[in-house]
Amino acid sequence: MTTEIKVPVLPESVADATVATWHVQVGEKFTRDQVLVDIETDKVVLEVPATCDGVMTDISQSDGATVLGDQVIGTYAEGSVAVAAPTAAPVAAAVTSAVNVIDIVVPVLPESVADATVATWHVATGDTVSVDQNLVDIETDKVVLEVVAQENGVIGKIIHVEGDTVLGAQKIGELNAGATANTTATATSEEAVSSDELASPSVRRLMTEKGLTASDVVGTGKGGRISKEDVAAAANSPKGKPAAAPVAKAAVPAVEDLGERTQKRVPMTRLRKTIATRLLAAKNETAMLTTFNEVNMKPIMDLRKKYKDLFEKTHDTRLGFMSFYVKAVTEALKRYPAINASIDGDDIVYHNFFDISIAVSTPRGLVTPVLRDTDQLSMAGIENGIRALALKGRDGKLSLAEMTGGTFTITNGGVFGSLLSTPILNLPQAAILGMHKIQDRPMAVDGNVVILPMMYLALSYDHRLVDGKESVGFLVTIKDLLEDPTRLLLDI
Template sequence: MTDIKIPNVGESVSEVTIASWMKKAGDSVKKDEAIVELETDKASQEIVSPEDGVLEEILVAEGDVAEIGKVIAKLGSGSGKTSSKETKDANKGDAETKSQTEEPSSDEAADAGSALDIDVPNVGESVSEVTIASWMKQVGDTVEKDEPIVELETDKAAQELVAPRSGIIVEHLVAEGDTAKVGQTIARLGESNSAPAKGKPDAPSKGDEGGAVGGTPSVNKDSGSSDAVAMPSAARILKESGIDAADVEGTGKDGRITKADALKAKDNPPVKKSSSDKSDSAPKTPSAPRELGAREERVRMSRLRQTIARRLKDAQNTAAMLTTYNEADMSHIMAMRSDYKELFLKKHGIKLGFMSFFVKACVQALKDVPSVNAEIDGTDIIYKNYYDISIAVGTDKGLVVPVLRDCDELSLGGIEKGIGKLGEKARDGQLSMDDMSGGTFTISNGGVYGSLMSSPILNPPQSGILGMHKIEKRPVVVDDQIVIRPMMYLALSYDHRIVDGKEAVTFLVRVKECLEDPERLLLDL
C-alpha cells in the first residue's frame, strides 16, 4: 500500500484545498496519471500516481483542506475497475507495438531487466514538458549516485537531473534539443556491468544530420569522413557554421567533439584537412576568392527565451502600459553606505548595496499606494496585503525574475542576503518554479549595464515595475545654488487600467523621498 501525500507546493504554503478527485475509490490508475487536483491561494496543481495500481481509499473529500505532508489517499496493487473493453484495447495496442518492434537479443533483454528508467520529474506547477538542453553523460559512461546526467530546460529555468544510483548509461531515448513530457522516460541506467543497448542509437534531434548522438560516429556525406564523433549540440553548431567535424579536434571523452570545441572552431575556423590532402594533386588557383565563412547563423530559441518573448508581448497587448519618470539624489544613501559598509559587512557577512534601499522604499510606497501592489483578475481587482518583490536578474540564458518574499518584514541585511542567494541560484541555473512565482511588484536595474533611462515592461499579472538606472553626477539647483550631485533617473511603468496617473506619480515621489531621506525608512514615514 502506497500513501498519497500532499507535496510541498510552494514557499509559505502550509495547506491546500482538494479541488477535485479525478479518480474514485476502486479505480485503476497508471503511473504518472493525474488522480487529484489541489488548489492553493495562488494556483492549482495536479498530483499524479507514483506507480500503477488501484486507488483503494480516499481520506480527504473534495472541498476539504489538507496540510502539507498529510496522507489524502491510499494506492494499492491490483487491476481495479478496468473494463473488459479497456483491457482488450490495451492488449491489442501492446500486440501491435510488439509486432512493430524488433525482437531484442538476449543481451538486450538482460540489460533491460536490470536497467532503471530515468523519467522527467515534476519540475513545477503548470509545466507539462521540458527540453533536453544537454546530456552530461553519454551512452556507455559510468555515473555515480547523485551525479548530474542531463540538463533540462523549461520556459522559466534550467535544472539538472541526477542519477538515482550508480551505474552505466545504457540508452538515451530523447536527443538534445528535443522535448519530453513530464513523466516520460528519457534514458535508462544499467548496473555497473551492463553494456549499452545494442541497435538503439540515440535519435538525432532536428537538424543534426552529419552529427553524432550518444557516441554514434557522424558521417559527412560531402567529405566522406566517418571518424569524427560530435555531441548533438556540437554537431548542430558545426553544421550551421559549415565546418566539417573531421577538421575539428575533440577534447571530450574518447575524442568526442564537445560544444566548447565546436564554439572554438566556429570562432577560429580550422584548416580543412580534405583540401590540404588534395593540394599536391589539384592545380592551384592563386586568384581564387578567400572563404568568408557563414554570414548568417540560425539558432533555435530556447524555451526560456520563447517564454520571455511571449510574456513581454502579451504584456504590451493586454495592459494599458504607461511610464512616468522622476530623478533621485543618491547623495545620502552613498554617504550612508560609505560610513557603515565595514560594520555592515562584519555583522551580516555581505556588502551593503543600493538594491536593499530600493526594496524598502518600494515597500513603503506600495503601502501608501495599494493599487500598484494589486492585479486585475477578469472583472475583479485583487489587492495584495503582502510584499513579495520580484528582482530582475540577467543571466547567460536570458532574463529571470526571482521573488524575494515578505520584504516588509526584512531588514536591509536580510534583503541583501536574500538577493545574494537568489542571484547565485540564477547564475547557477538552480532557480525553482517557487523562486519565480507569486511576486507582487518588480524592480529592474538597468543601471548595472550603463542604462541612463528606459521604460521597463510590466511583468504580468503585476501592475507596476520600477526601473533603476545609472548614477551619474549632474549639475542640479539646491537652495538656489548650482551643485554637482550623484543623480539617478527613476521610471515607473504601470497598468493604467488599475493605476491612475495621480497614484503613479505619488508612488514614484514616495520612492524618491525615501531614497533622498533614508531616515524615513527607519521612522516608517
C-alpha cells in the same frame, strides 16, 4: 538490473521540455545521486540524478531533443557491470589496455567569474598530442584560458563542444595518456561512428530545420564529422544533386558571395521564447504608461560610505543600494495599495503582502525571482536574499516557486550604465520600477548650482488600474524616502 531514466514530472503550466546536457555517456560509470542529465523548461532547469551506482547503457534522447514529462530518455545497468564494447581489432585492444585516461577539465575560474564558454577546440577525437600542447581555449567575460595536455597521448573523448557553457573544474574531455595513433584502431573507431557522433547537437538541430539527414551532408571534419558550414552547403545544393563530391560543395555561389561577412543561426531557447511572449503580451494587453522622477543619491551614498565596513563586519554581507530601494518601495506600496494589486478578469486583486520581483540577468536571459515578505526583512536580510537569488539564477537552480507570485518588480539597468529607460510590465503585476545609473549633474539648490549624484526613476504602470495621481505620488514617496533615509527607520 536495468533502470529507466525518465524526464521528471513537469509543472502544470509546462507542456514539454528540452534535453539540455547529458553529463554521462554510454559506457561510463557513475555513483548514486550523481546528476545524469539536465532537462530545461521555459522556466527552470531540472536535474535527473542516479538512484544508485551504475553504468550508462543507452541514451535514446540526445542533447536538444524535445521531450515530455515522464518520458524515458535512457537506461542504465545497476551496479558496476561493465558494458560490452564493440568488437575491435586486437591491436586496438592492446592500445586501450596500455593507456591511462586523464580528465581534461576547465581551469579554476577567477573569483568574480561565474562560468565560461568552450571557445575553440584545437584538437579532435583521435588526434595525437604532446605534453604542454594547447588543447582547448576557455573564454570568460574577462580572459581566455588555455588548457594544455598534461602528458603525451591521444584525445579519447570530447564531452563539451564549442559554444557550451561550463563551470570551473568541470570535465570537458578525456586524454588517453601513453596511447599512440594506430591505423587499425583509427579505422575501426571511424567505422563505428554513428550519425549522432558525426554532428554536435546544434548541428543536428540545424539539419532537422533544413530537412536533411546525415547521409545528405558531406562532412569535411576529421573522421567525416559534420560542421554547420557543411549543412549550409548541402542545403544550398541544387535539388536532385547530392552534395557528395567536394567539387559540388565548392561550386555553391550562395555561400561564397558572402565573402568575409558571415551569419549565425541558432534556435531560440525556451526561456528567450517565453520572455518574448510575455513582453509582447504586456505591450498588447495593457494600457501601459511610464512616468519619471529623479532622486538625489548623496544622502544614501554618504550613509553607505560611513557604515558599509561596520555593516559587513556585523552582518557578513555587503551593504548595497538595492536594500534601500526595496525598503523604500515596500513603504511606498503600503501607501498606494493599487500599485501592489493586479487585474484578474473583471476583478482587482489587492495583495496584503509584499513580494518583490528582482530582475536578474543570467546567461540564459533575464529572470525575475521573488523576494518574499520584504516588509518583514531587515536591510541585511534583503541583501542576503537578493544575493542568494542572483547566485541561483546564475547557476540555473531557481525553482518554479521562486520565479512566480511577485506583486511588484524592481529592475536596475544602472548596473549596465543605463541612464534612462521605460521598463515593460511583468504580468500580471500592475507596475514596475526602473532604477538607473547614478551620475553627477549640476543642480540648482537654494539658488546655487551644486554638483550632485542624481538618478532617474521610471515607473511603468497599467493605466487600467493605476491613475496618474497614484503613480506620481508613488514616485515622490520613493524620492522622499531615498533622499532622507532616516524616514525609513522612523516609519514616517
